[in-house]
Amino acid sequence: MTASLLRVAALAASVALFGAGPAISQQPDSLAVPSHGPPSARILPGDRIALKVWREPALSDTLTVDQNGMVVLPRLGPLSLARHTVGSLQDSLRVRYAEFLRNPSIEVTVLRRVGVHGEVKEPTLYWVDVTMTLRDVIALAGGLTEIANINNVVIVRGPTVLRVGNWERGGPLASDLMSGDQIVVGRTSWLSRNALAAASTVGVVASILITALKK
Numbered sequence: 001m002t003a004s005l006l007r008v009a010a011l012a013a014s015v016a017l018f019g020a021g022p023a024i025s026q027q028p029d030s031l032a033v034p035s036h037g038p039p040s041a042r043i044l045p046g047d048r049i050a051l052k053v054w055r056e057p058a059l060s061d062t063l064t065v066d067q068n069g070m071v072v073l074p075r076l077g078p079l080s081l082a083r084h085t086v087g088s089l090q091d092s093l094r095v096r097y098a099e100f101l102r103n104p105s106i107e108v109t110v111l112r113r114v115g116v117h118g119e120v121k122e123p124t125l126y127w128v129d130v131t132m133t134l135r136d137v138i139a140l141a142g143g144l145t146e147i148a149n150i151n152n153v154v155i156v157r158g159p160t161v162l163r164v165g166n167w168e169r170g171g172p173l174a175s176d177l178m179s180g181d182q183i184v185v186g187r188t189s190w191l192s193r194n195a196l197a198a199a200s201t202v203g204v205v206a207s208i209l210i211t212a213l214k215k
Helices: 002-018 086-097 134-140 195-214
Strands: 048-053 061-064 070-073 077-080 106-118 124-129 148-157 160-163 182-187
Touching (some): 048 086
Parallel strands (some): 106 182
Antiparallel strands (some): 048 061, 048 106, 070 077, 106 124, 148 160
């Protein structure tokens, strides 16, 4: 009888501490991408280029960089962006459009397509400006839910999982992301959210165990 009660007590304590469902634990790598903001940010396949030529709406357009790193620009035609940064592209386009425009004013905005999932209020896919911080990106998704774990934010990049630190203070820039990345915000543990209930349950289990041992 005593052994049976001990097994029940152990099971109840386990449920109280860890919850009823199975938990999956993953130890991701640290985010090992150096922070570098525009204009030094590279332009990558899958990015979207918002090109604005002042007072030239026919030359202004939004273009997606294909898997070969190419875009087709208004009037200029195909252009490889493989070696371009945001700054160098803007300078190059200013020179090329100057061949038929007087003192062209060129603005280039680079957007990355990333998913924001987990414990955020509006999880979905977003086009994010490379000048944004990770905190800005999470705010774009409506911010965190009440059960979000601010210490468990990861970036999933294909088979690689990268842990993010210090994101609340800015952390990585969107320029450190790649189009196709998935930002996932984890949730706090059952124990953290139910500490009072867990303590109460453990107290009851301990009382039952003490009573049983006295018999």
